[in-house]
Structure formats: C-alpha cells, structure tokens
Amino acid sequence: MYRVAIPTFTGKASPSEVTAAMADYGCVVLIEAVAKDFLTATVSEFSSIYPPWDDYAARLTAAGENPGDLTADSMSLQLSGPFGKPALDAVPLLPLIQSVATELLGPAAVLLQSHLWMKYGHLGKSFELPLHSDFMNHTFLYPSDDPRFQVIHGIVYYSDVTLDDGPTYIVPREVSRTEWLVPLFKRRAQLPYLYDNEIPVTVPAGSILLYTSKLLHRASLMRDEQRQRLTHFFAYGPPDVSWLGWGRWLCSQPGLARQAFIERCGAAALRRSGFPDPASPYWTQETIEGTSLMYPGLALDDYLRARSG
Secondary structure (H helix, E strand, O other), rough: OOOOOOOOEOOOOOHOOOHHHHHHOOOEEEOOOOOOHHHHHHHHHHHHHOOOOOHHHHHHHHHOOOOOHOOOOOOHHHHOOOOOOOHHHHHHHHHHHHHHHHHHHOOOOOOEEEEEEEEOOOOHHOOOOEEEOOHHOOOOOOOOOHHOOOEEEEEEEEEEEOHHHHOEEEHHHHHOOOOOOOOEEEOOOOHHHHOOOOEEEEEOOOOOEEEEEEOOOEEOEEEEOEEEEEEEEEEEEEOOOOOEEOOOOOOOOHHHHHHHHHHHHHHHHHHOOOOOOOOOOOOOOHHHHHHHHEEEEOHHHHHHOOOOO
C-alpha cells in the first residue's frame, strides 16, 4: 500500500513547489484555491445550468426526454465553455493556475479546454470506471514529458467531495511509472496492484486537482443519491502543436476509427494530418514505443526513417 498522501498546497504555494511535486507524484491538490466569495458565484452559475435533480428531471420531462435514459457520461450532463457565465469562465484563468501553467509549460502556455460535468447521485452507480489516463482526448500520439509537447489537466470541485460523493481515485506515478498507458483502461483483474495503491481525492469545495497526462485515475460510484458533484475540467498546453488540443479533429475522435485511419496513412498523409516531422524532438524512445502501441498497424519506423540523412 502506497502511504505518501497526495501533495497538497494552499493558494500561497509557490508555482515552483507545485510543479516539483507534480513531476514527482503526477498530481497535486490546491486546497480551496477558489476563494469563498468567488466560489459562491461559481456555484450559483453552475446551478443555473444544472439545478438539483428533481428540477433537472422535470426540465427533461417537459422537453420530452426521459430522465431514466441518463447515464454518467450523457452529453447532456456536460458542457464546453465559454459558458456565458463570468465566474465559471474565469476559473481556469485564475492567477495561481496561470502561474503553475507558466512554470510547467512556459510563458506561452494556452488554455485548451474548459468543460463542466454535472454528476448527480441518482446516476451514481454508472460513474465507476477502470483506471485510465486522459491523454487520448488531448493528443492522438503517446504523451510526452517534454514541456514543449505536454498537456496539464485540472479538475475544479465546486462541491465538497467525500467518499460518498464518488471521489476521483488516483495512482501515484511512483507506483504506475513502469506501466504503458496503452491499452487505455487498466482492469482490476489484470493489474490489482494499481488498485491496491489508489488514493481518493477527498477535498472541500473550491479545491483543484492538477495532474499530468500520464496520471492513472478513475471516477468512482456515488453512494448517496441525494448528493451532486459540480466539476469543472480544464487543460493547458503549448500553442501551435498540431497533434495536441481538446476538440482538435483527430484528438476528439479516440477509438478504433481513428486507429484505422492513422494506420492507413502514408508518410505524406500523416504529416498533413498533424503528425510531427520525423526530425521533431518529440520523438524519443518512449514516444516511439508508445505510439507504436497505439497504432500497431502503422509502419512508424519507416515514417521516421523517411527523412533521415
């Protein structure tokens, strides 16, 4: 059992302290990083979009939809910004978050994602997922640790998160570092040691989980039907990297269709689709092996040799 708690910082932490802990552990918690008066505004705005369950279910029924058809990942429970809500739109751009993004990725780091996800306790049993990492929706290549090609993720919790509220479970990088991130889902039956070492993120409202693309984590079931979790996902990355970006064409299409498309492409089509040049510093032994695991039918070695010499 891994005994070292998730590194936790207050809003007064220096960005260098936070980034050092993330590099070692894979994630950090910024406790109550959203000030209480500002938190009140965000919760009010969030609740205007996603009211308490009975009101939300009535809204769906009035629109001719069946609340019983909802599942945890229903798109109606998710909304990408900007939201037209001043407080919610401002949270991913809080000074502390921008300072950490600058420290991790450099001064050119840009906001790539701002996304709400409402989690109602009435749907609690459908929230549990296997351990996984979040790189598949943000890049169509294997994630790199190089700041020039790295995405940093965040989850803002606008409500208290206890063990009854379906906390995010994380596995410290020290535990999972030898595991390839492909295949995406890590099943308990195949890799029980990962689950033996997972840690729940239980935090007060206004706290933020920051994590790297390689962090293994999972959603867990909500035990209390009366509870609801107000969560806000965001991500930062470098600008103008053709294979990175929430919502970018190939990044937004993970799955077998994307794999088949990439594996059919020749060198020219790969470059046109956003693959890094064979001479790019993105390519390391790890990213070559990891990308080959993602696309076993792709002649990646041939592509990388195409412009050697």
